[in-house]
Amino acid sequence: MAEGTENTTLGLLLRVLLKERSMSMRKLSELTDIDTATISRIINGKRKANLQHLERFADCLGVPLMVFFEAAGYPMEQKRSDSTSHTYVNMIQDLVNTNASVQVVEQQLANFELYSQTTEGSSSILQEFEGKLKSVGSVGPLIEQMKHLFDKFRLRKGTPNELALIGGALLYFIVPADAIPDYLFAVGYLDDAIAVQLTTTALDKK
Known part of the structure; x- marks a missing residue:
């Protein structure tokens, strides 16, 4: 930072x-x-x-x-368990009233999921993810989850439906189309955290 x-x-x-x-x-x-x-x-x-x-x-x-x-910028462990990361994301979501925004995020994710299945969408993820990561310039549970999802997408580890869900979350992170104001926390943006939470929840159900 x-x-x-x-x-x-x-x-x-x-x-x-x-x-x-x-x-x-x-x-x-x-x-x-x-x-x-x-x-x-x-x-x-x-x-x-x-x-x-x-x-x-x-x-x-x-x-x-x-x-x-x-x-505050104090050093924190960069590696955390998925359960700890999930708790952290849940906590961030609870900081503000985001019920309406969650619905908007869900709608945008659905559009990005479709786009991620196209050649153009897939190329955007593979070519632009690293650049977006550098521009964020932070570490934490959300960033670690995004890296994990990117690796799964890059290596095609998952069913077509799972890869579409993952691709949607990655495109949401990459594309500057926030559903709510950018309250910047140490791990990134609030709506990006919500997008990851929705995606990981959907993946857990499959």
Whole structure:
């Protein structure tokens, strides 16, 4: 993660959480015993949060500490079990109200699944995935899942229906057609996380 990006990422995360809970920085200050000015500087990317700050944010806002560690740019294990990754994606989805957006993501995934079965769609995945990965410039459970799906698609490991599902998720990740605003977290974009969750759930059922 580029220098300074982690502060911006943590700030965006805190803004989303405070907005979703209708909580002011002053209220967060009262609950965490962190000075309001300090919270403001952290949110605006002017100060790096220390571990104590992150622990208090996690306790107060009811979000796993791991989320704040990654958003703040602290080193995290890049390899996690699928179950841990799934839990992480579920948690991200719960950060904001996304019921309507999930339906939009499902519709777009269906279109991308069809496109992935064409020669042009398949070529787009194989040629553009690595470039998209570099532009994201982050690591985490979502990125690891995307790499895993790409390897399965590239090596054609799966039935035609499974490869179509995987191709749809990969194209959703590659193509800049977000269904909801880009709230950037340490692992990527929220709707991309939803797209992966929907795809992996569908694959688990097969």
